[in-house]
Amino acid sequence: MAKKKTISSNDIISFYMDYVLEHNHKPKSIYAFAKQNNFDEAKFYEHFGNFEAIEKGIFQAFFDNTHKALEASEDYANFEPRNKLLSFYFTFFENLTANRSYVIYALHQHKNSLKNYKILSGLKTSFTHYIKDLDIELIDVKQEQLNKIQDKGLTETAWLQLLLTLKFWMDDTSASFEKTDIFIEKSVNTSFDVLNIAPLKSLIDFGKFIFKEKVKTS
Known part of the structure; x- marks a missing residue:
């Protein structure tokens, strides 16, 4: 042949x-x-240097397929960052579920140390870029170095959250992995509730107003 x-x-x-x-x-x-x-x-x-490169490529493909599907949606383009991230999670884990047997094979022996697992390095790079592109609003502290630390903290926390969700999904035995769906919704919403800076901004603005008024009257 x-x-x-x-x-x-x-x-x-x-x-x-x-x-x-x-x-x-x-x-x-x-x-x-x-x-x-x-x-x-x-x-x-022509495509891969070794088998480890294939394994990295598989998880990269899961991300790429997810991102491509989301970008093709007109509704997604109009979503707020919170709903964009929720859409990413649900679509990403649909892709994982369609290939669950392989994902479990590839990650099961490392399920307690996913943070350092090499085959997820490409996924981490793409996902952290994705998080940055969401333009999640943070407090502008008017200091470049502190803003960089804040941005770094956001991407690292988001990556850790994805790993925790992945581990939860690996251990999930509920029908249609419905517990993972609940986990995703609650964890993402909680993260954005913590990041909700509107009340803090109002407090800062009020503090600035009080300070200015005191200066005027002194």
């Missing part, structure tokens, strides 16, 4: 996911993997 001439990264990802789910371990070598799927080994290296 003639070998496949055209192989995409998605083809290799699909071959890889099928292999590990059928055998419960990685392929023995890239050569054996390519031979089993009837393509030249060189085609593999």
Whole structure:
């Protein structure tokens, strides 16, 4: 049988996911993997350097597919940051659920240390960029260094929240993972309630007004 001439990264990802789910371990070598799927080994290296790169690519693909679906929605474009993030979570975890067997295989042995798990590094980079692009309103402290610390804290906290949700989903045994949906809604809403700066802004403005009035009358 003639070998496949055209192989995409998605083809290799699909071959890889099928292999590990059928055998419960990685392929023995890239050569054996390519031979089993009837393509030249060189085609593999056009897309990935090793099997770990595929694993990173899979989680990156989950993010990319989620983001692409959201960007295609006219409604999503008009959402406030809170609802955009909720939409991201629900769509992202739908993608994970559609591939749950693989995700559990890939992450289960590291479920207590996801924060440092290398195959999520690409996902973390993309997700933190996504959080920055949401333009979530924070207190403007009029000091560049403090603003940078505040922004860093926001992205790190958002990433930790995603990891906690991922771990909850991995352990969720409820029908249709309905408990994960509840977890998502409550955790995201709570995060934004904590970040609700309108009352604090009003208090700061009131303090400035009182200060100015005292200066005028002194």
